[in-house]
Amino acid sequence: MVATSLPASLACPAARETMNVVIVGHVDHGKSTLVGRLLADTGVLGDGKLEKVQSVCRQQGKAFEYAFLLDALEEEQGQGITIDAARVFFRTPRRDYIIIDAPGHIEFLKNMVTGAARAEAAVLLIDAKEGVRENSRRHGYLLSMLGIRQVVVAVNKIDLVNHDQAVFDEIVSEYSAFLREVGIEPRHFIPVSARDGDCVASRSDKLPWYSGPTVLDAVDGFSKQAPGANQPLRLPVQDVYKFNERGDDRRIVVGRVESGTLQVGDDVLFSPSNKTATIASIEAFSATPSTSACAGRCVGVTLEQQIYVRRGEVMSHRKPAPLVSTKLRVNLFWLGRRPMTPGKRYRLKLGTTSTDVTIDHIHRILDASALDARVDKNQVDRHDVADLVLRTRTPVAFDLAADLEGTGRFVIVDEYDIAGGGIVRERVSDELEKHRLESRIRDLAWVRGDITAGQRAEIKKHPASMVMFTGAAGTGKHAIARAVEAHLIRSSHHAYLLDGKNVVLGVDADLQFDDIDELVRRFGEVAHILLDAGNLVISTTNVIGLADHMAISTLVAPFEVFVVHMGTEAEGTPEGADIRLDANTPPASAVNLVLEELRSRGRLKPSGW
């Protein structure tokens, strides 16, 4: 895809380049002092700010510190510690900056991560007297996981070691070795006294042995990362809008172009559903309509075909498409107070997908402050870094972080809060791999008539979807399935009862009865054809159990599957089932329950038809 030149409305000559830079390092190594000094020495403090903070210090009877310019919260000044990352705005002749002053205390690591995740480059601070400490290492490791590659190291408080080059050299050697292990190659090591202003904004005659740049020069030397306009297109669908009630009948798919370039006329693929469409337009309010959008832009597009897509799918070109699996090998850092434990269910948020997730396998757990220390335990504790395989409840479209950052990283939500984050290192094959590949190849090559699935659904007044009844033999699922079919046909739905036995009798006649995988595959393909024809397919079979429903769902995707499980209350609703019905539920009320659930999901005709 070649990006064409952008219309004038997308470029604004008046705005200056702005860069986010985070300052990190161990607690008390002087991060806030460095930032305060930068502000004071470059003259960007508001008039009266310095005097105001100095006078507050006098009132409160404490010595003035540059850090007070940033540590704005009452508790921060009281404790002399940064609790949360502050954003500070300043400018040099080169460009504007948002400096993020991240806390260095281990207690506030989540705030450091929050601050650093917004940054494009970092200054790592080390106290010359204390040397490399555990958070010097931990922060280095986290910067690497957060994808920040542009780093300079400031060796602060050089005045406390008498501006001694030997001390400086030793820190450079020790810390470089560590950073190399985590894949960070600092551009410079700079000896600094933030308190005295040496090598912050100007050079110092106290450091005659140092000929490199000042902190300010080094920060100005960071380069703005080019947006990934030439990478493969990825647009995680954020939402689909139709403001009908406001007199607007456009159906607009919105999202951020995480990478690549999107153009009107492009053929696009949605994963994991495998739906395809063509971009009809890029919509905009109060701007010249544009024919292309590059990485970083939040856009809204309309499609030539009326297909049903929803949040969580990833729009790409047909090739290269994102990976799809329910198993991901990841590097993860954990910030939650409660440990992350196997067996417990969390939410995974990756791009715009949100799905249940559990730990499938723990490869190893590291203490990020030491890295070589391998910890032998069965849970991920707060501030640990782990190498895990995660298992999601539904298939997720993603990329490896090494290939594409935007769709290669995720967070984990424990109850209401984000408790961890990480990057995808590799895709792990799951049992459905074969089926997924089969359905993608099939869907892309499928020969279609002139009627699209959307038009078919519009004319029939209901979409095609599947209702699967599962449960042990003798639970009465056949009777209910038959009654549901009869009711749907009588209310003018296009419905068909697909009994597994019928597929076995004909389509499977050449198979051994224990070749379950092939039975499931063929059943799924037959169901797919009936769904493609626009039917509500009601299936019931003793051959295919609930365990195989994921395989069927994969084969018939993007059609929706609703699973009704017949079982006892003691067993509960099993994984994968949408509802459970008691085996002794009277058929009439069972049918009503099922129909009600289908109606609430928009799978039946609107009432009144």
Add this chain to the structure above:
Amino acid sequence: MRLYVETSPASHRSHLDQLEDQGVYILREAYKHFRQLGMLWSIGKDSTVMLWLARKAFFGHVPFPLIHIDTAHKIPAMIEYRDRLARRWGLEMIVGENRAALDAGMGPAHGRLTCCRALKTEALKHTLAGTWPRQRMGDDGVYREEVDGDPFTGVIVGARADEEGSRSKERYFSPRDHNSDWDVTDQPPELWNQFKTDFAPGTHVRIHPLLDWTEINIWEYIEREQIPIIDLYFDTGSGTRYRSLGCGPCTGHVESTATCPSDIITELRLTNVPERAGRAQDQADTYAMEKLRREGYM
């Protein structure tokens, strides 16, 4: 201070584009996840830019109500401008106030922080929670009282990090507890555009799409987009203008002959006076704004 006018290198997205994209993304996330969503509109430049961003995000529509807290001390032109724009853009307008305090004669003479707490913080908390009556503008442009409204669970606010210290520590999605209190020392992590969109019953989330904007960015964007901003920000002949808008008694003018956004941009590049210097309540106590904001102030 030097005046820098050189342009950025040929990157595909300018800084204003990046700010706009971030704001639009945040607004769409808010709309997706919060059923009871509203946007605070103070009539000032920041929240009016935010309103414009909403029209961008939703292609000309604003699919949630705008909430204005009327302290009865607002400059009259602000109310007139609010209702005019609301009718022109088809906005769903909700107005809240602390009627009991107003009836009892509350004003800055009772102490600025006391007045702010009563007329802004308390009015806002009860309007958001639906525990006090709200005035809702009808299709005919007339306000009618509405009682027992649903509590808002997502509230979009135009706070900017560069305004003052406590705002510089905010999250894009910032939780508030049952009492609207903000726990500044224990905020949830936020990274990679993954926000706090899950919340316990009874709590709500403040959403800040403008956090990374500076005062200059606001004016650059107003100029670029030609957003109809209230003219109190411009000099109309007196040689003064407002730099920050609030209640009449507590908001001072600045000496300025700026008559349009580009004049203001030039002026701001040359000044070192903080934006809120004209807002009296900030000067009342060193941690005034943090205290007010912890209690639920915007």
